[in-house]
Amino acid sequence: MKILVCIKQIPDTSDVRWTKDNNILREGVISILNPSDIYALLAAKSIENADVTVLTMGPSASKNAIKRAFCYVGNRGILLSDKRFSGADTLATAKTLYWTIKNYIKEFDIILTGQFAQDGDTGQTPYSLANLLNIPNIGYVNKINYINENEISVTSVKDSGIYQYKGKFPILLSFSKFDGKDYIPLAKDYIRAQEIKIETINADVIGANLDEIGIKGSPTYVYKAFKPQNNRVCKFIEPCELIGEIK
Amino acid sequence: MEILVYIQIKNGEIEDFSYDLISYAREISLNAKISGVVVLPYDSSVNFELLNKFGADKLYIIRTDKKEFDKTQNGGYITELVKKINPEIFILNSTTEGREIAPIVASSLNTGLTADCTKLEIKDNKLVSTRPTYGGKLMASILCKKTPQMATVRINTFKKKEFEKNNSLEIEETHFDIKEKELEITDFKEETGCFFELENARIILAGGMGLKNKEGFEKLKHLASLMGAKAAGTRKAVENGFIEKKYQIGQTGTTVTPDIYLAFGISGAIHHIVGMENSKKIIAINTDKNAPIFNHSDIGVVADANGVIDFLIEKYKN
Numbered sequence: 001m002k003i004l005v006c007i008k009q010i011p012d013t014s015d016v017r018w019t020k021d022n023n024i025l026r027e028g029v030i031s032i033l034n035p036s037d038i039y040a041l042l043a044a045k046s047i048e049n050a051d052v053t054v055l056t057m058g059p060s061a062s063k064n065a066i067k068r069a070f071c072y073v074g075n076r077g078i079l080l081s082d083k084r085f086s087g088a089d090t091l092a093t094a095k096t097l098y099w100t101i102k103n104y105i106k107e108f109d110i111i112l113t114g115q116f117a118q119d120g121d122t123g124q125t126p127y128s129l130a131n132l133l134n135i136p137n138i139g140y141v142n143k144i145n146y147i148n149e150n151e152i153s154v155t156s157v158k159d160s161g162i163y164q165y166k167g168k169f170p171i172l173l174s175f176s177k178f179d180g181k182d183y184i185p186l187a188k189d190y191i192r193a194q195e196i197k198i199e200t201i202n203a204d205v206i207g208a209n210l211d212e213i214g215i216k217g218s219p220t221y222v223y224k225a226f227k228p229q230n231n232r233v234c235k236f237i238e239p240c241e242l243i244g245e246i247k
Numbered sequence: 248m249e250i251l252v253y254i255q256i257k258n259g260e261i262e263d264f265s266y267d268l269i270s271y272a273r274e275i276s277l278n279a280k281i282s283g284v285v286v287l288p289y290d291s292s293v294n295f296e297l298l299n300k301f302g303a304d305k306l307y308i309i310r311t312d313k314k315e316f317d318k319t320q321n322g323g324y325i326t327e328l329v330k331k332i333n334p335e336i337f338i339l340n341s342t343t344e345g346r347e348i349a350p351i352v353a354s355s356l357n358t359g360l361t362a363d364c365t366k367l368e369i370k371d372n373k374l375v376s377t378r379p380t381y382g383g384k385l386m387a388s389i390l391c392k393k394t395p396q397m398a399t400v401r402i403n404t405f406k407k408k409e410f411e412k413n414n415s416l417e418i419e420e421t422h423f424d425i426k427e428k429e430l431e432i433t434d435f436k437e438e439t440g441c442f443f444e445l446e447n448a449r450i451i452l453a454g455g456m457g458l459k460n461k462e463g464f465e466k467l468k469h470l471a472s473l474m475g476a477k478a479a480g481t482r483k484a485v486e487n488g489f490i491e492k493k494y495q496i497g498q499t500g501t502t503v504t505p506d507i508y509l510a511f512g513i514s515g516a517i518h519h520i521v522g523m524e525n526s527k528k529i530i531a532i533n534t535d536k537n538a539p540i541f542n543h544s545d546i547g548v549v550a551d552a553n554g555v556i557d558f559l560i561e562k563y564k565n
């Protein structure tokens with residue numbers, strides 16, 4: 001079974017600091033592996049006889065995210081790194097992944113992703129990618145019920161209810177949780193992770209349409225960014241005065 | 248200008264948040280043509296009359312041949328409709344259904360999509376979509392160079408309202424032959440969790456680690472039932488098993504906008520704040536007068552939360 005896990009390195013959003021003029025301070029912010037991607041990695045790890053490739057796009061420091069992923073699972077790592085990829089919105093990102101999979105990786109049975117990236121939280125890339133590849137996808141997956149050579153059954157929890165899906169390969173699954181065996185990487189996993197060579201490739205290698213990647217290929221752009229406003233002024237009262245306020 | 252709005256149906260009725268979104272579309276653009284789109288199985292009938300009252304001019308009904316189907320597949324049908332009518336803007340609710348369909352449509356049409364917006368505006372005939380990012384620490388206003396300009400909008404961003412209309416709802420039924428993806432739903436259990444329970448609550452009593460233990464939360468729930476309110480909690484409270492995950496408020500939980508939000512023993516981490524900051528009145532009870540929650544509150548009480556709950560239970564019993 002050939003499995004591809006798409007991951008993302010993100011800034012730790014719990015560690016965001018501000019500059020004096022209300023901009024986000026990007027220097028010195030710690031990078032982490034996107035939390036919901038870990039669910040995808042745990043899912044990959046739970047599948048027997050899997051040949052697991054880890055794919056990410058980002059600056060060369062994103063290699064760390066792949067190495068971190070290797071601590072869970074994986075024997076091949078691919079880093080998409082090219083100045084021309086930068087500034088990509090979700091559409092341009094999905095297209096870049098699409099060309100990589102179609103022209104470079106070629107063979108796969110299952111693509112696993114996290115449901116959301118914690119920094120942007122758009123949750124769009126998995127759906128766009130599956131749509132471009134023209135394969136079925138299931139989102140909000142939290143459990144693999146069973147998997148065999150022909151099909152996979154999963155549980156997906158959406159706001160309308162709990163779904164059991166059955167699908168054939170190739171298929172894309174995005175995980176919002178993983179209800180299965182947890183794994184805490186050990187020292188030996190870190191050592192193994194260092195030893196696997198990571199393939200770094202650029203836009204030419206994947207045969208991308210250069211007009212459709214990076215900032216150039218992104219239909220959306222940030223027009224304004226600002227700190228959320230908070231106009232509340234707190235009035236302190238005694239507990240006995242509370243009743244009067246709850247009306 | 249035409250703004251297309253995705254209408255969600257449950258058990259043969261239009262979801263309330265779909266009316267909200269129709270009204271929001273009308274509110275941001277009084278002169279635009281506001282259209283709804285709904286995908287319906289061949290045999291189902293729904294009463295659409297109210298759409299007009301809440302701001303819609305037109306409704307497109309796409310009929311499918313199937314009875315039961317995976318809603319994610321609606322993306323394919325809607326893509327065909329959008330290609331045909333070319334609206335300038337297409338918006339959906341930020342429900343799981345909306346968030347699944349929207350990227351399928353956007354990537355099929357090669358256009359941009361802004362997810363989970365908390366504000367929409369029209370400026371110079373362009374859609375400006377504003378959303379929290381960076382875990383709620385930064386707001387970003389986003390424009391799109393292509394059409395349709397697409398966005399999903401957070402529940403409770405705008406409440407439905409009636410508009411004076413001199414036309415009636417125009418309805419157009421269509422049908423598209425598309426090849427659906429091979430995927431089978433083998434079982435479905437309806438469980439809306441707190442999705443509507445909390446979102447529609449007028450008063451929410453939320454507890455944090457300051458309530459100390461499960462007993463504290465049992466008392467909170469008891470008080471909530473006495474007040475006709477709903478109980479909720481922070482992520483830490485959920486992680487400690489004090490309250491179910493579906494009642495978590497915040498970035499990785501539910502966003503709520505009740506008339507009154509009472510925070511008992513909650514520190515006020517930004518991840519929590521983004522889920523409740525648009526409540527009408529916020530009241531916080533915390534032993535630490537410097538707790539950040541007070542910066543986001545209208546009323547503050549520096550006291551032991553458990554004691555205040557006991558006090559309120561006594562009061563509400565009478």
Ligand SMILES: Cc1cc2nc3c(=O)[nH]c(=O)nc-3n(C[C@H](O)[C@H](O)[C@H](O)COP(=O)(O)OP(=O)(O)OC[C@H]3O[C@@H](n4cnc5c(N)ncnc54)[C@H](O)[C@@H]3O)c2cc1C
Nearest residue numbers: 455456457481482497498499512513514516518519534552
């Ligand atoms: C990516 C990410 C996503 C997150 N998403 C969410 C989310 O969706 N929702 C969420 O809530 N959190 C979320 N968090 C966690 C968040 O950062 C905070 O850790 C959490 O909200 C804190 O919960 P708390 O206020 O219950 O606990 P604490 O921060 O421990 O605060 C407890 C408070 O209780 C007060 N207190 C103590 N004793 C008493 C007493 N006797 N009476 C009254 N007050 C007392 C203390 O002064 C303190 O202010 C997220 C974190 C991350 C990193």
